[in-house]
Amino acid sequence: MKLNNIIDCDVHPHPRNMEEIRQYLPLPWRHRLQMVNSRGMYMNPIHVNRLDSETPDGGFPCSDPDFMRTQLMDAYGINYAILLPRAFATMYPNPDFAAAVAAAYNDWLADRWLDNNNKDGRCKGSITVAPQDPTLAVKEIERWAGHPHMVQVMMDGGSRAPYGQRQFYPIYEACAHYGLPVAFHPGTEGVGINESPAPGYPSTYIEWHVGLMLAFQAHLISFITEGVFERFPKLKVVLVEGGSAWLPPLLWRLEAEWKALREEVPWVKKRPSEYVRDHVRITSQPLENPDNKQQLLQIFEMMGAKDILMFSSDYPHWDFDSPTRAFPKLEEEIKRRIFYENAKELYNLD
Amino acid sequence: MAQHRVATVDEIRPGERKIVQLEGRSIGVFNVKGTFYALRNVCPHQGAEVCLGSIGGMTVCGNQEDGTLSELRFEKAGEILRCPWHGWEFEIRTGKSIFNPLGCYIKNYPVTIGQKDVADGETLRVETYPTSVEEKFIIVHL
Numbered sequence: 001m002k003l004n005n006i007i008d009c010d011v012h013p014h015p016r017n018m019e020e021i022r023q024y025l026p027l028p029w030r031h032r033l034q035m036v037n038s039r040g041m042y043m044n045p046i047h048v049n050r051l052d053s054e055t056p057d058g059g060f061p062c063s064d065p066d067f068m069r070t071q072l073m074d075a076y077g078i079n080y081a082i083l084l085p086r087a088f089a090t091m092y093p094n095p096d097f098a099a100a101v102a103a104a105y106n107d108w109l110a111d112r113w114l115d116n117n118n119k120d121g122r123c124k125g126s127i128t129v130a131p132q133d134p135t136l137a138v139k140e141i142e143r144w145a146g147h148p149h150m151v152q153v154m155m156d157g158g159s160r161a162p163y164g165q166r167q168f169y170p171i172y173e174a175c176a177h178y179g180l181p182v183a184f185h186p187g188t189e190g191v192g193i194n195e196s197p198a199p200g201y202p203s204t205y206i207e208w209h210v211g212l213m214l215a216f217q218a219h220l221i222s223f224i225t226e227g228v229f230e231r232f233p234k235l236k237v238v239l240v241e242g243g244s245a246w247l248p249p250l251l252w253r254l255e256a257e258w259k260a261l262r263e264e265v266p267w268v269k270k271r272p273s274e275y276v277r278d279h280v281r282i283t284s285q286p287l288e289n290p291d292n293k294q295q296l297l298q299i300f301e302m303m304g305a306k307d308i309l310m311f312s313s314d315y316p317h318w319d320f321d322s323p324t325r326a327f328p329k330l331e332e333e334i335k336r337r338i339f340y341e342n343a344k345e346l347y348n349l350d
Numbered sequence: 351m352a353q354h355r356v357a358t359v360d361e362i363r364p365g366e367r368k369i370v371q372l373e374g375r376s377i378g379v380f381n382v383k384g385t386f387y388a389l390r391n392v393c394p395h396q397g398a399e400v401c402l403g404s405i406g407g408m409t410v411c412g413n414q415e416d417g418t419l420s421e422l423r424f425e426k427a428g429e430i431l432r433c434p435w436h437g438w439e440f441e442i443r444t445g446k447s448i449f450n451p452l453g454c455y456i457k458n459y460p461v462t463i464g465q466k467d468v469a470d471g472e473t474l475r476v477e478t479y480p481t482s483v484e485e486k487f488i489i490v491h492l
Binding site for chain 2: 044052322324325
């Protein structure tokens, strides 16, 4: 099979059913995990997963490592898939239960997708942590930091506070110490104990889903104005599935205000765009899609996409971006950076 | 225009579809309430096999002028194909998308029903469908 120098930075392995996760949960938590993996609201009313992604035996989409390889990695010649399970651990009010759910998903991911069914090592994993209790999150990071296929730490975009705030620093200290980027992925915004990133609660899935970028913008502004990258110079942040075309004007505004308000945040020692270039990576799906494709290429130029943008498909979810069809035609160098080199460098892949 | 027999009329029941390969192209043949339609099995958006999508209806509402903007109606049951990836809606009868009928559409092909012709050498195939109803063929014109 021909590999096309593609690293897919957002692939979602799912359990065949929740019993598969439960077997990794100790008592008393085992019986408290709901039997349907759902955030309970803001569900796509059409379909959540690609209808053609059911496994050949009718199983849940992306629940079979072999079929995922056939339909995604082999079909498009993808070198590596970065796996981000969706535990929604951030939505639970009980910090012990949230940590237990995160740990169970990590054990499951390692057992079913990384240590087994992964002979060629092309599947790489994300360490799910629950930020409700940062000390428990650090313990979970320490449990997996030495695993050969775990390449990053992951939390949901849904949160009770902007993620640049100090209560989360133990997590970032551990990430920086072990050289693990911390990724944020949408899914629990305004759900469970988490704040809504919009003013109040969106009425519909489309309103909620388009607004996911609001959480990512808020977290990014927080990371920069709180000086997180000065405090943890080795920390890398990955913004997954939060959109990307909003980045240039956000940075223009942030830089303009920093010139005037530096006094308030003296730990912001560099231009915000420099922190982004040096510390932040952003995944492509769902790629903004203007009628005039030249406008997207201009936005790539504005955001420095060749340094920070990483391809992602979101397989098997409904808003999948095809590696061959989602992007306009790109120059070879920037294409190679977006589809391969940026992720290869971030995750230290061969 | 080449004609291709793709099925007998009984083979694709109302609400059902069959995917066929014609001249190297994947094509979905649909039965909508007894009438047959053929659509190219490629979504104009990102190339998904659109004919594998869900078949259903669509939710619409009235308009502001007569005060019915918030009144929801479910219509065209069985006439709407939704792409299996992103869920874009298309009319099976025309291939046209709902959101932009003139600018975004699936290529469609004329379909006719033909009678069994015993002289055309298809006898062996016909014998697979022995009842008289099945002597009627669905023909896609490329």
